[in-house]
Amino acid sequence: MTPQYEYRYDALKDVSPELKYPMAKEVFPADQSLTKWPWTRDLVSVVLRIIANQAMQDISVRRGSACRLITFIRLYRILENPLYQSGLERVFNAINNLVRGLSNIFGNRAQSQNIKHDVKDEQHPEKVSARISAIAKDIQETAESREAREQTSLADYRDLFQIIYLPDISNHFLEDRAFAAQRVAGANPLVINRISELPDHFQVTDQQFKAVMGDSESLQAALNDGRVYLADYQILEEIDAGTVEVKDREIPKYRYAPLALFAIASGNCPGRLLQPIAIQCHQEAGSPIFTPPSLEADKEERLAWRMAKTVVQIADGNYHELISHLGRTHLWIEPIALGTYRRLGTEHPLGKLLLPHFEGTLFINNAAANSLIAPGGTVDKILFGTLKSSVQLSVKGAKGYPFSFNDSMLPQTFASRGVDDLQKLPDYPYRDDALLIWHAIHDWVEAYLQIYYKDDDAVLKDDILQDWLAELRAEDGGQMTEIGESTPEEPEPKIRTLDYLINATTLIIFTCSAQHASVNFPQASLMTFVPNMPLAGFNEGPTAEKASEADYFSLLPPLSLAEQQLDLGYTLGSVYYTQLGYYKANDVDLDDINDHTYFKDLQVKQALRDFQQRLEEIELIIQDRNETRPTYYDILLPSKIPQSTNI
Structure with missing residues (x-):
């Protein structure tokens, strides 16, 4: 028995004194991954990319594309050069010096120096943790300080990526195919359940089903065949909607607990794919049900469907x-x-x-x-x-x-x-x-x-x-x-x-x-x-069959919060x-x-x-x-x- 690993039940007391969960009373150096050089090397490399990414955003706004291109090439050569793998402290110092020379947002940071020495100091592993925490705080504060544009666009969310690679999902997230694929191969492929009947409070009609699957299909036949699947986020009703401060103003966030229906075509073809059928953004019976737009649908109908899918993605991100x-x-x-x-x-x-x-x-x-x-x-x-x-x-x-x-x-x-x-x-x-x-x-x-x-x-x-x-x-x-x-x-x-x-x-x-x-x-x-998977919504979601671009972008997080989500997701x-x-x-x-x-x-x-x-x-x-x-x-x-x- 190793009794020094004692239980602590109030580790989450700062969140709520009522939250009792068994966690370690103390974390010993042998369990601190930050004392291990390869792990720290990788983490610092990620943090450096985030710092450089933010600096490049600042440069692209203030100095123009030519300077941005030259700077990107210099940073890329440093970050990608394998010769620096054995000398992380040189990479760290070189990037920080370059960033400071190109941007005013960082200032003089003593905590970014001599990190390799601290990693090897096994008696004081907290030094490395403190340095990384300080850098993380700087990153968050920098993201919070960015001015949000009055009118955002998808290009603005793409432009948050400079040194950090823009993920491929950015090219496909608007497609129904990509939306359905994330139920089976996404960040949270754990929610869909096969159903044999619809919930009483989510009454999708046979006509709505046929509009997606074709006139030769029927909803009841698909239910009987076991080809209908439901993503139900009712558990999220236990969450209370929060608020967040943006530009010195407290703004409300919206909580969603949607239902999303999917189906598989009949037949034996192994390439049959999950297809979205309908979305209800709330659990209450009688709430509007949104379905994929027809080929003849206008832009406003497509935007309402996009908003409904975004509500599901927000719920899925929180469940995840x-x-x-x-x-x-x-x-x-x-x-x-x-x-x-x-x-x-x-x-x-x-x-x-x-x-x-x-x-x-x-x-x-x-x-x-x-x-x-x-x-x-x-x-x-x-x-x-x-x-x-x-x-x-x-x-x-x-x-x-x-x-x-x-x-x-x-x-x-x-x-x-x-x-x-x-x-x-x-x-x-x-x-x-x-x-x-x-x-x-x-x-x-x-x-x-x-x-x-x-x-x-x-x-x-x-x-x-x-x-x-x-x-x-x-x-x-x-x-x-x-x-x-x-x-x-x-x-x-x-x-x-x-x-x-x-x-x-x-x-x-x-x-x-x-x-x-x-x-x-x-x-x-x-x-x-x-835009693929926001973690909070800032509008109540679609309420009618049609919506505007302003409605859609009001649903998405401000750019400063989107940047914090980018930083968190990229780091982890x-x-x-x-x-x-x-x-x-x-x-x-x-x-x-x-x-x-x-x-x-x-x-x-x-x-x-x-x-x-x-x-x-x-x-x-x-x-x-x-x-x-x-x-x-x-x-x-x-x-x-x-x-x-x-x-």
């Missing part, structure tokens, strides 16, 4: 950040990590297996609690709810919404949502790639645990393992009440079978690695271009540290992994190699899939999945 990302990965993992550190450690075979999957998690969660989700932080500003109600929803997600621990096994969740049938829903890249990773992890975990547990009786008699479970469930421990196995004869939850232990361990490792990757990295590719979605399947101790860099053996037990060697080979095969399978499948999806390439939730 609060439930799928913060709640169901970061917060969900923390009490499991704490219990493992305390009760198992590296002397126990399960602890030995799990601990590398928690590296950096306590640090990044603590950093988030003190910055991103703190009052006045980025989440408070750019999401649509009050901070208190938003974080309350995240805690609800961590404690079991929409699935309890025992119901969260990936194949089971797909079946529960009715999206497991490849014939009914042929194009679902997240499902197909995630299952490959899940089964590979399951096979690895099974091979590993069978070395140490020969049967169910060996599992049940492992007192250390049972103490671990008891701590995860305890009121003064992890407070995870829906984990463990019970029987009518023996209602006390325990880990009773080897199969359950294998499944539970697979779920933990999958969540730490692949599941977090699936919701984290699309933040850079899909959420930085704000760009840092890759460690790789699934390659185990190491905390003090070993990934570059040296081949010279280091983490598992000393020789029995593990072949099982681990089989796992690594399987991941290599999956890499090729996904690459081949992307050559032919209609929706490209590379988020779950094994080479792009970190071992732990560390960013």
Whole structure:
């Protein structure tokens, strides 16, 4: 037992004193990813790009395109030159000196100097954290200080990207095809459910269905065939709409809880795609229902439909950040990590297996609690709810919404949502790639645990393992009440079978690695271009069949908030540290992994190699899939999945 990892239940007290959630009382240096040079190098590189990007915006406005082009070339050469990989401090200083020389917005910043020295100072890792925090604060303040134009356009949102690459979604986000694809291969491909009947408060007509799918189709037949899918964001009604200060003025944000209906065409063609049928922007029965415009529709009808889609994207972005990302990965993992550190450690075979999957998690969660989700932080500003109600929803997600621990096994969740049938829903890249990773992890975990547990009786008699479970469930421990196995004869939850232990361990490792990757990295590719997925709306949404451009742009965040969303999404979605399947101790860099053996037990060697080979095969399978499948999806390439939730 490692008792120094103590629980703290008031880590979110600055958000609300009523929010009680088990988090680490203290984060030790061994768990602080910022003390590790490769991780810090990548993070600083991202921060530098954001600083340079903002400077380029300033230059483009004040100095003209010629100066902008010359400056871009100079910055690009510095940022892309591999010769600087071994000398980050030179890159850091060179870019900051160049930025200061070209713009007045930064001034003299002592905190940006000598960062490499601080990284190597293992006795004071807080120095690096303080420097990065100071830079992040400067970035946010700079974004807030920008003057918003009276009349914005899509070009203004595109122009926020200078050094940072404009993501491809910016070219397609207005298409219905791209809108539907994000339900199955987007930042949050976790919401659609197959339905057999419409909700009473969302009465789409057969005529509306035929207008999209064709006269040969019928809504009832599609429902009977299992070809109709619903994205229902009713849970977001638990959030209270917030406000934000823009240009010294407090402005209201709008909360949405829409319903969006999708369908698949009949037939057996594997290329059949999800198509949007109808959107209702509110849960109240009788609310206007918006459908895709016909080819003859005028611009005003198309704008109303675009606004309805944007309302769904805003809701999806909030569901993503609060439930799928913060709640169901970061917060969900923390009490499991704490219990493992305390009760198992590296002397126990399960602890030995799990601990590398928690590296950096306590640090990044603590950093988030003190910055991103703190009052006045980025989440408070750019999401649509009050901070208190938003974080309350995240805690609800961590404690079991929409699935309890025992119901969260990936194949089971797909079946529960009715999206497991490849014939009914042929194009679902997240499902197909995630299952490959899940089964590979399951096979690895099974091979590993069978070395140490020969049967169910060996599992049940492992007192250390049972103490671990008891701590995860305890009121003064992890407070995870829906984990463990019970029987009518023996209602006390325990880990009773080897199969359950294998499944539970697979779920933990999958969540730490692949599941977090699936919701984290699309933040850079899909959420930085704000018109695709704003995190707050500033109008009540469409109310009539027609809308104007002014109506549409009034819905989008001001440019200063869009820039903060860009900065957040790019930072969190760009840092890759460690790789699934390659185990190491905390003090070993990934570059040296081949010279280091983490598992000393020789029995593990072949099982681990089989796992690594399987991941290599999956890499090729996904690459081949992307050559032919209609929706490209590379988020779950094994080479792009970190071992732990560390960013």
